Amino acid sequence: MTTILVTGGTGTLGRLVTERLRADGHEVRVLSRHAQPYAVDLIEGGSGLDAAVTGVDTIVHCATSPRGGADEKAAAHLIEAARRAGVGHLVYISIVGVDRVPFPYYRTKLAVERLVEQSGLGWTIVRATQFHDLLVQLFEALAKSPVMPLPAGISDQPIEVAEVADRLAELAAGAPAGRVEDMGGPEVRSFESLTRSYLAARGRRRAPLNVPLWGAAYRAFRAGGHLTPEHAVGKGTFEQYLERRFGGRRA
Template sequence: MTTILVTGGTGTLGRLVVARLRADGHEVRVLSRHAQPYAVNLLDGAGLDAALAGVDTVVHCASSPRGGDERAARNLIAAARRADVAHLLYISIVGVDRVPLGYYRAKLAVERQAEQSGLGWTVLRATQFHDLVATLVRGLARLPVVLVPAGVSDQPVEVAEVADRLAELAAAPPAGRVPDMAGPEVRTFTDLARAYLRATGRRRPVLRVPLAGRTYRGLRAGGHLAPDRAVGKGTFEEYLARTVGVGRGRAGTGGTGGHTKADGGA
């Protein structure tokens, strides 16, 4: 039986990865700031050695757009080397090397740390999760007019499908950088916003607003998209039907983590 530790194991993605791995018969340790018995703050690393003792594979889902990912990864990798962990699996984001966003740069830096760690490693990049897109649009829809960035599209993917892929990769040997995983459709942000409004029974005009800056140019160029890797099955409308109550104007059970994956432990 393989012993697998999942960082951020109580978060949007991590909890689903934990469930899949346990269903497959693996012994799984859940690491986050508050999950006993492996309550660890990766930013200081206290308790990591005990958490990693006897672990074969680490699935690193913990991340925060507020910062600290690089430091957390250094602590995790150092402890994994001390514990002779055989496989480090990291979930990253499509476009971290093409869109000049601070959080993306941090994710790319963690990819490099994994590659240079001396451990067996695998990196999977995925596009944004449906729940992040819904959270963004829900915030925009609080105004009488929904303002969306002009010329920007997205390709959201079902988080449960990404969890399934991670569980598959965790049970396999290290594979390096594996093919990206993206949702089934490239959709304009205008279209996604209108889909959300229909699902919530709201009536709002949607106005496209041009922005400025390198990050906006990277998004307009589609640096965060992977149309050639549209392997996801679940659509945004299916996500909305499952999680958004018509007329309530808010997401039901989707959470707010999206593909920022603020899953704790970092």
């Protein structure tokens, strides 16, 4: 079996990728800012990064940051260290629509894709739609008000994070494959429909309010640039996720 480094290995996705790879018998190193013995801030780089990648066959790059430009800096440092160490395969998780939706975070993810492609390393990139839990985080914040403002005319195609983790583990165990097929959730749903499912699961009474927005990014979201209905490979539905997470709990 191979030695695999998972960046962001304590996060929502990276933790599951780590579990899958270890269950398959791989030696896995977890890199994050606070995970010993490979506690490294990728944005800053440094000698600890070289130690983390030395002797590694494959890197699965799950670490990400909402800070502007941070992901590009982190990826550049990781790629430089991987080159020095002779890493043979870099797997990167991106987002469906980064080349179609001019949203700042998406632009950053697309820039990282370009860095990976031009790295000189063997590489694999897979794009996925949004995870179920990200929607719940959004709805939890919006539900603090009696009225939940929603971006009018936008749909989503949420996917189960465990399914994406399984795919990443599979890709990490294989040879570099370039850009592979996107991963989308099983259903394209309106934001209002997803919101009502969330409210029912939480036992909350809120009034969804569709609010028209503006700008190029909003137009691209309305046009479905972040969706991939032709690659609806996910199995777990949003309702199944809600039942598993909240069960009989009501708030």
